[in-house]
Amino acid sequence: MTVERLPPGALARLARTRSAPGDHAALRDGAHSLRLVLLKSLLTRLERHPGAVPRPARERFEEHWRLLERTEARDRRPVRDTLDYPSVGHWLARTLAAPDGDALAGALGHFGAVVAAAALRASGSFTLETATPGGVLVLPGAGLAETGTDTVRLTAHGRTARLTAAGRRAGPVLLRVPGRVCGVAPAGAR
Template sequence: MTGPLTAFAVPSPLLRALASTEPSAEGTRLIGDIRRSKRLVLLRGVLDAAPGPRSGEAADHWALLEEAERHDPEAVRDVLHYPATGVWAEETLRRLHAPYGPQPDLGHLGALAVAAALRSGITFKATLRPANGRLVLPTLGLLHPPRPGPLALTERSWDPDDPATLPLHALPGGRTALDDLDPYRACAAARPAPVRAARRLTPKGHKRWDTQWTGALTLLERYDTARAGEVTGLLRSVVPLAGGSRSHGATLPAAPGSVLARNQAPPALAATLVHEVQHGKLTALADVLTLHTADRTPRHWAPWRTDPRPLEGLLHGAYAHLALAGYWQRAALYGARGAWARHARIRAQVAAVLPALRNHPELTFAGREFTDAMAAAERSMDELPPPGDQHAVARRAVDRARRAWYEQHPELAPYAQG
């Protein structure tokens, strides 16, 4: 876990606050700053690596972006830092540096520039080449050209009321988009199996998502206002998962600010959002701070998975589940049905893997401080325990599951406590 961005300092109090998973204005600001800095580095890398004649075309697109930024910096920033743009930038940079394989999609930089120009309101002219009879303009939507071939675009080319355009669907109550259009919303090379983005939804599908999203945000506001603010503050897009997906949700490291999620009932969706936002936070933190030096060998038990996990995966899982345990504890205090049982089970799972995390020999100093703060956050839940013996029952169930797992994986027993 090596951080490539060295300009950021993470003081100990802020590191411990982030480790607790509890939202804070300072933590949210840091995560946003890290994401923006990394995105600019990626985009600059794409521009510098563009070969031959393409470099001139890319430079023209970049010049249009700069002109738009002079008129409306916020609009351009939103386009450049849109989650799917990160997937495109990483994939394009990888292809530019690969001697063989698919060609990079440098034309997408033009789509970014045109989207930025349209949103900034400047007068411009640009020519782009639609793919398969469609042109996606990030943060705006989809444009169906009237005829094949290169498409001349001006400031009048986008009209949300024109039948030739399909605007990106905005979820109620904020700036989060339901993205079922952008070709890079879940790039095949970047997504973890078995995650697969849904095809474009019908209006009925959008309406169903509006209902579930509104319900999930209502529950978050009711039970945990701070986490509701964190979700809406850090999420720019939600990508619907295809039917049949085994996962309730997923986060792509290349698409910070986005969550892939199944359409699900509001209580489940609220929990998925809380869980996935933590993955995004920890991914950003890892870009500036080395928490461990372990390799990717899967050797650790995680009670929320059946397969062995590398230290990185165990840390991510424990961090996301720690947030879930806190969320369900608060929901239980407000009388949410079944919340105490969920809290007790998830907290017991986190508590069971914390020793392996904290004792791991390849943690850095920052990693030890981080996992120690996670453990402190887990212990603090004792202040508001579930009624009866639910916590003890949950711990016994997790212990049984751990023994059964190690009976199936005896070769991994030495890694049980780090």
């Protein structure tokens, strides 16, 4: 929903904190539309300027983008919920403002965690390798896991997803129920 389609008087009511039914939904729809525009702007930037980041960073982004598209085709709600999470909007704005080169490549690294959070909520099977800056995987709306390494492989099947850091034995297992990640089990759990 666009600002032009807000219910009559919605902005005035929201400013006074006395909203009517439908005002908050219209505001959420507008915020979600903005997130989609920002995400599409990021994709367009990388398509128009392929040298903006080193090839490995671009290829990883494209791989993550394809998983996001497959996840959305299967179930839109988890993708929407993840994209609407506050930290995702902050990440998008920061990434779009980053200069080409290492700064942009570093910011793009967080996209894998955004995609992983959406795919985990959608309960599909997937394998994804993503950056874990500072040894921490931050999954918007789901939590974080200390990995102790700069990258991690996330392999999801059925009700579980396993984190495996490069050069290490299998790591913790994330337990999933449709629509959310509900906890972490020891590495030996199934």
